[in-house]
Amino acid sequence: MTRPAPLLLAAALLALVGPARAQEPASPPLATEAQADLTAPGEWHTSTSLIGTTKYPEGWTHYDYVNPDAPKGGTLNQPGYGSFDTFNPFVVRGTPAAGFAAFGGGLIYDTLMTQATDEPSVSHALIAEAARWPADFSSVTFRLDPDARFQDGTPITVEDVIWSFETVKRLNPLYGGYYANVTGASETAPGEVTFTFDQTGNRELPKIMGDLVVLPKHWWEGTDAQGRKRDIEQPTLEIPLGSGPYRVANFKAGASITWERVPDYWAADKPPQKGRYNFDRINYIYFRDQAAAFEAFKRGGYQDYRVENSASRWAQGYENFPALADGRVVKTTLPDESIQPMQGFVLNTRRPQFADPRVRAAFTLAFNFEEMNKNILFGLYARPSSYFQNSELMATGLPEGRELEILEPFRAQLPPELFTQPFVLPNYSKPDSARTYLRQAYELLQAAGYERRGSSLVNKETGQPLAVTFLGNDPSFTRGTQPFVDQLRRLGVDASIRIVDDAQYQALERDFDFDIVIGVYAQTISPGNEQRDFFGSAAADRPGSRNLSGIKSPVVDAIIDKIIFAPDRESLVAATKALDRVLLWNHYLVPQWYSPEIRLAYWTKLDKPEKQPADYIGIDPFSFWVKPDAPAAAAPEPDAAVLQGEAPPPGAAQ
Numbered sequence: 001m002t003r004p005a006p007l008l009l010a011a012a013l014l015a016l017v018g019p020a021r022a023q024e025p026a027s028p029p030l031a032t033e034a035q036a037d038l039t040a041p042g043e044w045h046t047s048t049s050l051i052g053t054t055k056y057p058e059g060w061t062h063y064d065y066v067n068p069d070a071p072k073g074g075t076l077n078q079p080g081y082g083s084f085d086t087f088n089p090f091v092v093r094g095t096p097a098a099g100f101a102a103f104g105g106g107l108i109y110d111t112l113m114t115q116a117t118d119e120p121s122v123s124h125a126l127i128a129e130a131a132r133w134p135a136d137f138s139s140v141t142f143r144l145d146p147d148a149r150f151q152d153g154t155p156i157t158v159e160d161v162i163w164s165f166e167t168v169k170r171l172n173p174l175y176g177g178y179y180a181n182v183t184g185a186s187e188t189a190p191g192e193v194t195f196t197f198d199q200t201g202n203r204e205l206p207k208i209m210g211d212l213v214v215l216p217k218h219w220w221e222g223t224d225a226q227g228r229k230r231d232i233e234q235p236t237l238e239i240p241l242g243s244g245p246y247r248v249a250n251f252k253a254g255a256s257i258t259w260e261r262v263p264d265y266w267a268a269d270k271p272p273q274k275g276r277y278n279f280d281r282i283n284y285i286y287f288r289d290q291a292a293a294f295e296a297f298k299r300g301g302y303q304d305y306r307v308e309n310s311a312s313r314w315a316q317g318y319e320n321f322p323a324l325a326d327g328r329v330v331k332t333t334l335p336d337e338s339i340q341p342m343q344g345f346v347l348n349t350r351r352p353q354f355a356d357p358r359v360r361a362a363f364t365l366a367f368n369f370e371e372m373n374k375n376i377l378f379g380l381y382a383r384p385s386s387y388f389q390n391s392e393l394m395a396t397g398l399p400e401g402r403e404l405e406i407l408e409p410f411r412a413q414l415p416p417e418l419f420t421q422p423f424v425l426p427n428y429s430k431p432d433s434a435r436t437y438l439r440q441a442y443e444l445l446q447a448a449g450y451e452r453r454g455s456s457l458v459n460k461e462t463g464q465p466l467a468v469t470f471l472g473n474d475p476s477f478t479r480g481t482q483p484f485v486d487q488l489r490r491l492g493v494d495a496s497i498r499i500v501d502d503a504q505y506q507a508l509e510r511d512f513d514f515d516i517v518i519g520v521y522a523q524t525i526s527p528g529n530e531q532r533d534f535f536g537s538a539a540a541d542r543p544g545s546r547n548l549s550g551i552k553s554p555v556v557d558a559i560i561d562k563i564i565f566a567p568d569r570e571s572l573v574a575a576t577k578a579l580d581r582v583l584l585w586n587h588y589l590v591p592q593w594y595s596p597e598i599r600l601a602y603w604t605k606l607d608k609p610e611k612q613p614a615d616y617i618g619i620d621p622f623s624f625w626v627k628p629d630a631p632a633a634a635a636p637e638p639d640a641a642v643l644q645g646e647a648p649p650p651g652a653a654q
Contacts, residue, residue: 044130044143048113048207050121050526051569056271063118065611066275066623072261074605074626076279077304079293080286082473082502083254086235090171092510092544094235095503097257098284099246102172105213107259107282108242112142112161113210114272117620118613120339121526123210124272127156127243133206140206141194149266150216150243158187163217165195167232173544177533181205201565204528216241245277258283278625289474297601298323305602305621310476314599315378327604334598336618339523340389344589345470345484346519350512350540350550353466357415358448360587362441366487367590370428376479381593385425387580388523389594392573395581397422402574406562407581410555418585425591442491450492457492467494471514473505480592510544519548519589527576531560535583549588556582605630 047054055064062068078098086094089102099107104115113123113131125131128142148156162185168175169182181197182205188194195209219241220232230238239248245268249260259282267273285302287293294313296302298321308314323329347354347363354360369383386394399407399419411419426437450457450466457466468488470481478497488495500508508514521534530546532539537552539545559579566572598618602608608624 041133041135041137044132046125046130047116048123048131048210049119050204050207050528054116054119054122054124056124060271062271062274063116063276063613063623065118065609065613065620067609067625068275070275070278070609070623070625071628072278072625073280073628074630075281075283076606076621076624076626077283077285077302079296079303080257080284081289081293083286084257085254086237087240087248088232088234088236090168090175091233091235092171092173095506097251098286099248099257099259099282102168102174102213103211105244107246108240108244108248109213109215110148110243110267111210112212112214113207115211116272116616118616120524120616121207123207126267126270126272127161127214128210131206131210136200137197137203137206138200139194139196140209141188141192142210144191144193146191147266148243150219150241151247151262152216152219152241154216154218156214156216156243158191158193160217161185161193161212161214162187164215165212167215167220168213171233173542174533174546177536177539177542177545178208178211178529180532180538181529182209199565201567202529203566204526204564208529214243216243245273246282249281254286256283256285276620276622278622290476291474300328300603304606305600305624307619308599308601309595311377311380312479314380318601323603324601329601329603331601334600334612334619336596336598337390338616338618339391339393339525340384340594340596341520341522342384342387342389342589342591343518343520343594344384344591345481345516346548346589347587348512348515348517348548348550349552349588351515353468353515356448357586358444359450359466362444362448362491363488364587364590365426365437365441365444366491367426367484368428368434368437368487369425369591369593370433372480372483373593376483377593380595380597380599382596383425384591384594385423385584387521387583388527388576391523391525393523393525393527393576393580395423395577395584399578399581402570403577403581406559406575406578410558413555414582415585418581423581423584438487438490445491452492455492456494465494466492468496468515470495470497470516471505471508472497472499472518473502475499477518484590509548512543512548512550517548518592519546521546526572527579528564531563531579535579536560551586551588553582553586 047056080098082095084095084097086096087100088094089096089100089106105111110127112126112128114126116122116124125145127144127148129145130143131140133140144156144158150156165179165185169179181199181202183196183198185193185195197205220230223229224238237253245262245265246259247262249258251257261277261280287296290310293303294306294317297306300323310317318324318331321329324331347360349355373379373381388394407414426433428434428437445457449460451460458464459466470485472478472481477499481497485495485497509517533546535547535551535556537557539547540550540552556579559575559582562575563572563579566575600619605626606624607627612619
C-alpha cells in the first residue's frame with residue numbers, strides 16, 4: 001500500500017498539495033472500530049486497515065495530534081519549481097500546477113476514503129461513509145455519504161465514481177497499473193458502488209480502491225464559458241470544479257497560483273479533516289530551483305516554512321540570517337521514526353552498459369558514502385541498506401525460515417551470494433578502503449568484459465568506452481553527484497553530469513531516456529500492489545511508471561505476487577524480506593542516504609500543534625495555522641531577479 005510519500009503532506013502537501021440527508025436504505029450496523037478487525041469481511045467499516053485495527057474508537061472526532069479549534073485564516077506562502085501548464089493531472093502530457101495531484105486528489109479533489117496521516121495502512125471514511133468486502137476479497141462495496149458534494153453544491157453520485165474510475169484508469173498509466181486487476185464498477189444498491197476484481201485473495205485491493213479520486217462527471221462533460229466542450233483527455237488551464245477543501249482563486253500561467261479555502265467545504269468537520277486545512281489562502285510562486293526559493297525564504301513573504309533537504313544549506317545557509325537571529329524564524333529538528341524511503345542513483349538496465357549486474361555491483365562498490373557524508377553532507381545523514389529501512393520488513397543476515405522457503409525455488413536464478421552472505425554496503429571508513437573497493441570494482445568490470453586502454457575503460461570486443469550520464473534538474477544535484485563521478489573516472493568510466501529544466505527532466509524520466517537518475521521509493525509497513533509499478537516487468541516499458549530501473553525479472557514478479565496475495569502478516573513480512581534481498585543483490589540502484597531527522601524552518605507567523613505524526617509521515621503542514629495576530633502581508637510581486645535567486649528584494653513584513 002503506497003502511503004502519501006513522506007512529506008507529501010510536507011513537500012507535496014506543500015508542493016501540491018450540502019443537500020439535506022436523504023432517506024437511507026436500511027443497512028447493517030457499522031462495526032465498533034475500537035475493537036473491530038478492520039480486515040474482517042462482510043461488515044461495514046468506517047475505517048479500513050491492512051494490519052487489523054485503528055487507534056480511534058467509533059465516533060472519533062479528529063486526529064489526536066491536531067488542534068480541533070485551530071483558527072482559520074491567513075495566507076500560507078510556498079514555492080513552486082520550474083513552471084506549470086495544466087490543471088489536469090490525469091493525463092501524461094503537461095506539468096500540473098502546485099496543488100493538483102493525480103493520486104490523493106491534491107487540494108481540490110476528495111477520495112472515497114482518505115489515507116490516515118498518523119497510522120500506516122489505515123484509511124478513514126470521506127466520500128464513502130463505509131466499505132465492505134466478501135471473505136475472498138473478490139470485490140469491494142462503498143456506501144457513499146449522502147452529504148458528499150462538489151463545490152457547486154451538486155451531490156457526488158455513484159455515477160461520478162464509476163465515470164472517474166473508468167476515466168483515470170484509461171488516461172493515466174499509474175492508475176492503469178494500480179487498478180489493473182479491477183474489472184469493473186457498478187451500482188449495486190442506491191448510493192452503493194461495487195468494484196469487482198479478476199482475482200481473489202488480494203487483501204489490498206479493497207483498501208486501495210478507497211484511494212480513488214472522484215471527479216465531477218457533469219462538469220467535465222459540459223462546456224466552458226465560451227461554449228466549447230471540455231475534454232478531460234487534454235491539458236487545460238480552465239479552473240476545474242472540485243470537491244476538496246480548496247479551489248483555485250487566481251493564477252498566472254507558469255508563474256504563480258493562489259488557492260482559497262472553500263468556506264462551506266462539505267467534509268470540514270469529518271474526523272480526518274477536522275482541525276486541518278486552516279489557511280484561507282495558499283499562494284505558490286514559482287522559482288527556478290531550490291536555491292532561488294531559499295534566498296526568497298530568507299527575505300520573507302514568499303515561503304513561510306521549509307522542510308530543508310540540503311545538508312549544506314542547513315549547516316551553513318542559515319548563517320547571517322537576520323530573521324533567524326531576531327526570532328522571526330524558528331529553525332528546529334523533529335524526530336522521524338517512520339519507515340525510510342530508499343533513495344539512490346537508479347541504474348537504467350534498459351541501457352546496454354547496465355544490463356550486466358556485475359557492472360551495477362561495481363558502481364555500488366565505487367560509491368564512497370562516508371567521505372561524502374563527512375565532507376559534503378556535514379555528517380547529517382545515514383545510509384539505507386534496505387528498500388524498507390527502519391522496519392521489520394528489512395532483509396537482514398541470511399535468509400531463513402519462511403523467507404528461505406520463498407527464495408529456494410529460485411536459487412538457480414539468483415546470485416549465489418544471496419544465500420551465503422548478508423548484504424553489506426561498502427564502508428569507506430578505513431584509510432585503505434578506497435583502494436580496496438576500487439580494485440574490487442575494477443575486477444568486476446573486467447569480468448563483465450571491460451579493460452583499461454590508456455585512461456579509458458572500454459569494451460574488450462567493441463572498443464566502445466563505458467560512458468554514463470547522471471541526469472538532474474537542479475544545480476544542487478551536481479554537489480552531491482560530482483564526488484561519485486570523480487570516483488568512477490578513477491576507474492576509467494566516462495562519467496558526466498547533465499542538468500536540464502524541470503519540464504525536460506520529467507519528459508526524459510517518463511520515457512526512461514536516461515542512464516542514471518535519482519529515484520526515491522517510499523514504502524509502507526504493508527506493501528502490496530504498488531510493488532508492481534515499482535519493480536514489476538509489466539511496468540518496465542510503460543511510460544510514466546515508477547520502474548525506473550527497467551526491472552524485468554520473473555523472480556521479482558513471482559515474489560511480488562506472494563506479497564500481494566499474502567494470507568497473513570507473517571507471510572507478508574517473509575515475502576517482503578525476500579523481495580528486499582533480491583533487489584539489493586541485483587544492484588538496481590546505488591543507495592544514497594536518508595535523514596533520521598526532519599529539518600524544519602518556519603516564520604513565526606505560523607503556529608502548529610506540539611505533537612506531530614513523527615512515526616509515520618513526520619509532519620502534517622495542514623495541521624498548522626496562521627496566528628490570528630500575525631500581520632496580514634501578501635508576498636511582494638517578484639521580479640526576474642527574485643525568481644532566478646540572484647538578488648531578492650526586501651521581503652514583506654511577517
